[in-house]
Amino acid sequence: MTKGVLLHTYEHAPFQKGGRVTTEFSKKHAARDIAPRNDDDGQVFAIEGGTVTDTEDSMSQGDDRANMVIIRGPDTLLTVYAHVDPSVAANQAVKIGDKIGDVDLSGDSSGSHVHLARLPSGTGTVDDVLERQDRGLFYQFKSLRPW
Ligand SMILES: [Zn+2]
DSSP, X not given: OOOOOOOEEESSOSSTTOEEEEEOOXXXXXXXXXXXXXXXXXXXXXXXXXXXXXXXXXXOBTXXXXXXXXXXXXXXXXXXXXXXXXXXXXXXXXXXXXXXXXXXXXXXXXXXXXEEEEEOSSOOOHHHHHHTGGGOOOEEESOOSOO
């Protein structure tokens, strides 16, 4: 039996005032970069419910990896929010709209944005996500306007 691959749709940008795509999905960048509006305070909200599998919180700008929050959704796939200083911890359950952290400039970032990636199920650790970052899945947003 062949199952059709459904294009995943997130309802919102991860910022309450919406956001804009600053770097599109491509073969080299298997994710989208979403920047907040200039008047946004940079709080980052879950755009899908699930369980936090791992976080990174010890990185600064220019370090070899970014701070991040990884959440496993109901379909077992992972949503990765990178360049985010976490306010949640592993094993925590989150609902859509819950605050999960604040955008920062950790890792390879020169301006406020969330590097948002969707990955097939795996262990969900930071190392797992970094090893598989080139395997990010294409997805779409229903809206990038304010919530
Ligand atoms: Zn990116």
